[in-house]
Amino acid sequence: MTTALIILIGTIVTYVIYRASKVVYKKWPLPFFHPLLLCPLILIAIIQLSSLQPSDYALSSSLWTHMLGPATVAFAIPIYKHAPLLRKNIMIILTSIAAGTLVAIVSSLLLSLVLHFNGDLLISILPRSITTPIAIEVSKTIGGLPTLTTVFVIVTGVTGGIIGPYVIRLMALKSPVARGLALGMGAHGVGTNKAMEYGEQEGTFSTIGMIMAAGMTLVWAGLLIPSLLQITIL
Amino acid sequence: MVRKTITILSQLALIHVFYFAGVGLAHILSLPVPGSIVGLVLLLLSLFAGIVKLEWIEKAGGWLLAELLLFFVPSAVGILNYKEILNWQGLETLLLILISTFIVMAATGFTAERLYRRKRKGEHHS
Numbered sequence: 001m002t003t004a005l006i007i008l009i010g011t012i013v014t015y016v017i018y019r020a021s022k023v024v025y026k027k028w029p030l031p032f033f034h035p036l037l038l039c040p041l042i043l044i045a046i047i048q049l050s051s052l053q054p055s056d057y058a059l060s061s062s063l064w065t066h067m068l069g070p071a072t073v074a075f076a077i078p079i080y081k082h083a084p085l086l087r088k089n090i091m092i093i094l095t096s097i098a099a100g101t102l103v104a105i106v107s108s109l110l111l112s113l114v115l116h117f118n119g120d121l122l123i124s125i126l127p128r129s130i131t132t133p134i135a136i137e138v139s140k141t142i143g144g145l146p147t148l149t150t151v152f153v154i155v156t157g158v159t160g161g162i163i164g165p166y167v168i169r170l171m172a173l174k175s176p177v178a179r180g181l182a183l184g185m186g187a188h189g190v191g192t193n194k195a196m197e198y199g200e201q202e203g204t205f206s207t208i209g210m211i212m213a214a215g216m217t218l219v220w221a222g223l224l225i226p227s228l229l230q231i232t233i234l
Numbered sequence: 235m236v237r238k239t240i241t242i243l244s245q246l247a248l249i250h251v252f253y254f255a256g257v258g259l260a261h262i263l264s265l266p267v268p269g270s271i272v273g274l275v276l277l278l279l280s281l282f283a284g285i286v287k288l289e290w291i292e293k294a295g296g297w298l299l300a301e302l303l304l305f306f307v308p309s310a311v312g313i314l315n316y317k318e319i320l321n322w323q324g325l326e327t328l329l330l331i332l333i334s335t336f337i338v339m340a341a342t343g344f345t346a347e348r349l350y351r352r353k354r355k356g357e358h359h360s
Contacts, residue, residue: 072270100342133268182343
């Protein structure tokens with residue numbers, strides 16, 4: 001088979017199963033049916049049952065992976081549309097995300113120590129709250145394994161997309177700024193996708209939260225994480 | 235239908251221009267930021283400068299953001315490459331991520347909600 005044909009089939013099959021998963025989740029909104037859980041599980045089952053290699057599937061679905069780049073660019077649209085709203089709340093955004101990024105790094109580190117995780121695993125898990133491309137950069141900077149970090153970022157996204165609504169209810173988060181920032185900080189793009197279901201304002205705050213979280217984590221990776229690691233591991 | 239498809243595809247092409255410009259710029263200047271984020275900034279600046287009109291990209295942009303989960307699917311399937319994670323340590327890792335994500339969301343949301351209420355109260359009094 002030619003590469004073009006493989007990509008055509010992978011693109012269509014992935015899209016159809018994704019659409020079907022969305023329909024199922026809409027009809028039965030159970031955590032287990034979350035599209036980013038159900039759709040990959042069906043695809044994994046297909047790959048395991050057939051003679052396909054995971055790398056074959058990665059190639060065949062590369063068009064969709066590629067779209068993450070332009071989709072990140074498209075986040076400029078909600079930011080542009082709601083620029084005055086963001087300017088008005090800039091102090092809330094900066095303070096909350098500073099707190100969020102610190103809690104993300106410190107809680108991951110402490111829990112890793114409790115569970116006796118060793119070097120690579122521990123370092124690679126620290127940037128898991130932020131969007132994939134920047135998490136990879138941070139992972140490289142602090143000496144982790146970028147591929148392992150990618151796995152943790154995805155698992156964080158799925159987890160956050162599922163528990164996000166429960167956190168919002170439990171913490172009685174009423175304002176769009178709190179809801180959006182919690183989702184964008186805790187679960188990057190997947191959380192932002194959820195935030196957009198709440199409303200356009202929530203989606204915008206989530207987008208800006210996601211971007212700020214990535215930026216601040218880059219800063220922490222240079223200033224804070226090396227000394228934190230030195231204190232705790234050595 | 236055909237017209238709508240053409241509109242979306244041409245808008246998607248324009249967004250790609252910004253994406254590739256961002257990737258190129260990040261590479262040439264060896265920025266520590268991914269090209270897609272540089273592309274986002276370039277598009278944002280162009281929108282504010284009026285070089286790009288919102289209507290030129292809004293439909294394709296809306297589609298990209300609405301179908302974001304689809305673009306994560308191949309990476310999620312990629313977990314298959316880490317079969318060694320599917321053991322006891324994998325379960326512990328999942329637990330860690332669950333607890334930590336919960337704390338992060340709660341802390342961020344709590345901070346924002348508090349500050350928002352205080353700000354609104356302040357505006358009310360003044």
